[in-house]
Amino acid sequence: MTVLEAQNLTKTYAIGDRQIPVLGDVSFSVSAGEFLVVAGASGSGKTTLLTLLSGLDRPTAGSVWIEGTDITHLSEDELAPFRNETMGFVFQSFHLVPSLNALENVMFPAELRKDPDAPKKAASLMERVGLSDRRDNFPHQLSGGEKQRVALCRALINDPRIIFADEPTGNLDSENSAAILKLMLDLREERGATLVMVTHSPEIAATADRTITLTDGRITGEQRHAA
Ligand SMILES: Nc1ncnc2c1ncn2[C@@H]1O[C@H](COP(=O)(O)OP(=O)(O)O)[C@@H](O)[C@H]1O
Numbered sequence: 001m002t003v004l005e006a007q008n009l010t011k012t013y014a015i016g017d018r019q020i021p022v023l024g025d026v027s028f029s030v031s032a033g034e035f036l037v038v039a040g041a042s043g044s045g046k047t048t049l050l051t052l053l054s055g056l057d058r059p060t061a062g063s064v065w066i067e068g069t070d071i072t073h074l075s076e077d078e079l080a081p082f083r084n085e086t087m088g089f090v091f092q093s094f095h096l097v098p099s100l101n102a103l104e105n106v107m108f109p110a111e112l113r114k115d116p117d118a119p120k121k122a123a124s125l126m127e128r129v130g131l132s133d134r135r136d137n138f139p140h141q142l143s144g145g146e147k148q149r150v151a152l153c154r155a156l157i158n159d160p161r162i163i164f165a166d167e168p169t170g171n172l173d174s175e176n177s178a179a180i181l182k183l184m185l186d187l188r189e190e191r192g193a194t195l196v197m198v199t200h201s202p203e204i205a206a207t208a209d210r211t212i213t214l215t216d217g218r219i220t221g222e223q224r225h226a227a
């Protein structure tokens, strides 16, 4: 079953009167439960592609279908709850809210949808990633690896069908990278979620089901990995 489909995605940024083409005619689909890696050199359009797939920005042309919904035609008011309930996000630089403690950061997406079980779910996820004793700490009191574990809990609290991760281990040392990656893969499997991850790491790509490679905003390679 296809959960995510990019159809002829094109993105052009306008800077003054200059048009900068960043993605051109990108099409592919992702199956339920698949782990897809997006690879490519810096500047090749990976982050732009993820922002379009996740509805954080809109394409210049083309469309994104998620579980049968064309998100490019949703209004902002429809898109925000759709994203919150369907997708989780993990970023290279964590993007935690500095004024909220770890538990509050994790609960945030669940509170947006007024989930009465938000505190319970958040506590249970934090236990799962080994951060039970860090609940009351604020982001500045946490190491990079701890921050990314908090961000991972936040990404998972609404039990999203799709997890987007943009170089999630890019700011971590090799030990923390390996730990975060293992957690992401284990949690994805436990929950049966689809994972779309931008990464430069060949080791991570080797654990994926499939890698697509971008060059100058176009798909120039696709590789399936043996199970
Ligand atoms: N908001 C923006 N305005 C103008 N150009 C942008 C913007 N965001 C990204 N770009 C340009 O688009 C290209 C692709 O960027 P990006 O998607 O961040 O690549 P990657 O994640 O693969 O490094 C780069 O040349 C970048 O400078």
Ligand SMILES: [Mg+2]
Pocket: 046, 047, 048, 166
């Ligand atoms: Mg990027």
